[in-house]
Amino acid sequence: MILCLVAMVIFGVLGIFSAKYRELAKEAFGCVFKTIQLKPCDTKLDQRIKSKLIAKLMKYSPWLAKLTYKNFYILSWIFTLLFFGSMAYTAYSLYNLAVYGSCSPGSFCVFNPNANITEDNNVCNITGKFIEFYGAECPHCNKMIPVVAQVENETGVHFDKLEIWHNDTNKNIYLIYSEYINRDCGSLGIPTFVALKTNNSMCGEKTVDELKTFIIQNG
Amino acid sequence: MIPDKELERIRSDFPILSRGINGKPLIYFDNACMSLRPKQVMQVMNQYYEEYPACAGRSIHKLGKAVTDRVAEARKTMAKFLGAKRVEEIVFTRNTTEAINLISHSLDFKRGDAVVTSDREHNSNLLPWQFLSKKAGVEHRVVYSNDNMEFDLERFEEAVGKGVKLVSLVHTSNLDGYTLPAREIIKISHEHGSLVMLDGAQSASHKQVDVRKLDVDFFALSGHKMLGPSGMGVLYGRYELLEKLEPFMLGGDTVQSSTYDSHVLLKPPEKFEAGLQNYAGSMGLAEAARYIEKVGREKIEKHENELNKFISERLLQIKGTSIIGPKQVELRGGVVSFNIEGLNHHDVAIMLDESNIMVRSGQHCVHSWFNAHNIPGCVRASLYIYNTKEEAEKFLSKVAEIAKLG
Numbered sequence: 001m002i003l004c005l006v007a008m009v010i011f012g013v014l015g016i017f018s019a020k021y022r023e024l025a026k027e028a029f030g031c032v033f034k035t036i037q038l039k040p041c042d043t044k045l046d047q048r049i050k051s052k053l054i055a056k057l058m059k060y061s062p063w064l065a066k067l068t069y070k071n072f073y074i075l076s077w078i079f080t081l082l083f084f085g086s087m088a089y090t091a092y093s094l095y096n097l098a099v100y101g102s103c104s105p106g107s108f109c110v111f112n113p114n115a116n117i118t119e120d121n122n123v124c125n126i127t128g129k130f131i132e133f134y135g136a137e138c139p140h141c142n143k144m145i146p147v148v149a150q151v152e153n154e155t156g157v158h159f160d161k162l163e164i165w166h167n168d169t170n171k172n173i174y175l176i177y178s179e180y181i182n183r184d185c186g187s188l189g190i191p192t193f194v195a196l197k198t199n200n201s202m203c204g205e206k207t208v209d210e211l212k213t214f215i216i217q218n219g
Numbered sequence: 220m221i222p223d224k225e226l227e228r229i230r231s232d233f234p235i236l237s238r239g240i241n242g243k244p245l246i247y248f249d250n251a252c253m254s255l256r257p258k259q260v261m262q263v264m265n266q267y268y269e270e271y272p273a274c275a276g277r278s279i280h281k282l283g284k285a286v287t288d289r290v291a292e293a294r295k296t297m298a299k300f301l302g303a304k305r306v307e308e309i310v311f312t313r314n315t316t317e318a319i320n321l322i323s324h325s326l327d328f329k330r331g332d333a334v335v336t337s338d339r340e341h342n343s344n345l346l347p348w349q350f351l352s353k354k355a356g357v358e359h360r361v362v363y364s365n366d367n368m369e370f371d372l373e374r375f376e377e378a379v380g381k382g383v384k385l386v387s388l389v390h391t392s393n394l395d396g397y398t399l400p401a402r403e404i405i406k407i408s409h410e411h412g413s414l415v416m417l418d419g420a421q422s423a424s425h426k427q428v429d430v431r432k433l434d435v436d437f438f439a440l441s442g443h444k445m446l447g448p449s450g451m452g453v454l455y456g457r458y459e460l461l462e463k464l465e466p467f468m469l470g471g472d473t474v475q476s477s478t479y480d481s482h483v484l485l486k487p488p489e490k491f492e493a494g495l496q497n498y499a500g501s502m503g504l505a506e507a508a509r510y511i512e513k514v515g516r517e518k519i520e521k522h523e524n525e526l527n528k529f530i531s532e533r534l535l536q537i538k539g540t541s542i543i544g545p546k547q548v549e550l551r552g553g554v555v556s557f558n559i560e561g562l563n564h565h566d567v568a569i570m571l572d573e574s575n576i577m578v579r580s581g582q583h584c585v586h587s588w589f590n591a592h593n594i595p596g597c598v599r600a601s602l603y604i605y606n607t608k609e610e611a612e613k614f615l616s617k618v619a620e621i622a623k624l625g
Contacts, residue, residue: 044565047563047565047566047569048569050566051565051566051569051570051573052569052570052573054566054570054624055569055570055573055574056573058570058620058621058624062620062623062624065624066623066624069562069566069624070624
């Protein structure tokens with residue numbers, strides 16, 4: 001049964017490309033379906049897979065073939081667990097791909113092989129904190145609300161949002177960083193994004209990519 | 220054994236042996252299930268479809284006449300093949316199973332009658348009697364083999380007493396190739412007033428069978444185990460017995476005439492051959508019989524048994540192997556049924572198949588024997604006219620390799 005379950009998935013995928021495997025996938029599905037219904041699976045598909053595999057192994061290593069034959073049940077369970085483990089990992093990778101643009105941020109991703117995989121653009125390595133200074137009635141700040149939300153959603157990095165036109169405490173914090181903001185932006189203004197780890201800042205309306213790059217470079 | 224040159228010529232008649240599978244040669248050791256067909260058989264069958272694809276017996280035109288003549292000729296060939304006294308004693312059936320069922324349905328069994336079988340019957344010669352037992356109250360008696368798996372005549376004499384209407388036995392067992400002592404069995408049965416039917420599916424194609432010398436009452440065979448077409452078989456029956464039997468299937472070609480409320484049946488064999496028949500099959504079957512006769516059944520029997528001897532001796536030298544059936548290979552014809560300790564029989568068969576060596580695995584339709592002996596199944600290598608010593612060597616070498624897994 002366990003072999004049929006794995007065979008169903010593997011042959012199902014191979015069946016996309018070959019009619020031969022489609023037939024086997026159908027047979028495996030029939031076997032799994034019968035087992036679910038508590039009926040005996042009489043196709044002997046698992047036995048055929050096992051014996052054909054052993055026969056092939058025998059050509060290369062009789063010792064390995066014997067070991068496999070004797071422990072086939074255990075081995076098939078191990079492979080099944082590995083199989084489902086890898087399926088889960090693939091699902092996780094696909095999730096990463098959808099959320100972060102890379103199935104394995106910071107390393108090679110089969111779904112996105114052309115992606116730059118340097119350490120610099122790995123959002124997962126970000127440890128620094130970020131502040132967005134804004135004013136309640138500031139139209140540029142309001143335009144940035146969905147942009148910031150998207151960046152936060154895609155990178156997992158959170159901006160502490162401090163209103164400075166009506167909140168003096170926040171304004172005082174803003175003034176603490178005024179030296180760096182003046183340095184980076186040429187004058188004081190909002191919206192302003194400050195990286196606490198590097199004391200670098202960025203002002204005005206920005207795109208998602210600009211904001212992401214800022215995060216990666218200063219996080 | 221059949222001399223190499225002749226064997227080579229025989230093998231050249233079987234296209235699949237030279238073609239192989241995916242260009243690789245095949246070793247066909249599943250002859251007890253189904254034999255291969257020589258091109259002569261296929262040619263004769265094609266000839267029917269190409270040259271005279273018409274009805275026999277019914278149509279008066281030229282094509283109908285050609286078919287009628289050839290079917291009659293086929294019947295004559297089969298009568299000669301079995302040593303029947305009259306051509307009319309040959310009834311064409313679909314196979315041995317149908318022939319046995321014909322007898323089980325047509326013989327006038329009454330409550331209290333008994334049928335005797337052996338303990339290694341194919342389901343085809345077991346189920347009809349079990350069914351009859353339930354339906355008509357006919358007693359079914361089984362004669363168990365002795366410790367060496369030979370037929371026990373003493374036990375048989377005890378079983379064949381009063382009330383036994385029919386003794387229905389496998390002539391040569393598909394389980395282990397053992398041939399029952401038919402002549403003695405028939406003699407004893409007749410002394411007790413019982414009729415005898417032999418399931419000859421595994422015998423007529425492998426050894427000389429003469430129904431008159433055997434004095435058997437009914438004899439059944441299948442075409443597909445004797446180089447002939449599948450879906451074609453023969454029931455031989457002594458004419459006076461066939462005359463008394465009621466057909467179990469009725470329809471076209473079984474009656475002289477009919478009114479809205481009655482009919483007059485034809486004589487045997489026509490009254491048993493209802494509906495349009497497998498004409499190409501009967502011609503193919505006859506051609507297969509001619510082919511076998513040309514080689515010679517004694518020669519075939521000897522060839523198979525010598526190959527079996529070669530295989531059995533070496534097989535037993537492989538660690539963990541055991542053979543089912545009598546110890547003496549001479550008693551096991553051309554069948555080697557075996558198991559390897561620690562290995563499943565289906566696994567062994569699939570692994571052999573990976574090397575294009577075709578054997579059968581399982582219980583070979585003799586479930587009753589396997590269940591009684593608590594054996595899950597076995598691997599069966601069954602030999603025939605075209606098998607060679609080289610093939611046997613390759614088979615043994617592969618089995619030895621597989622046995623190391625155990």
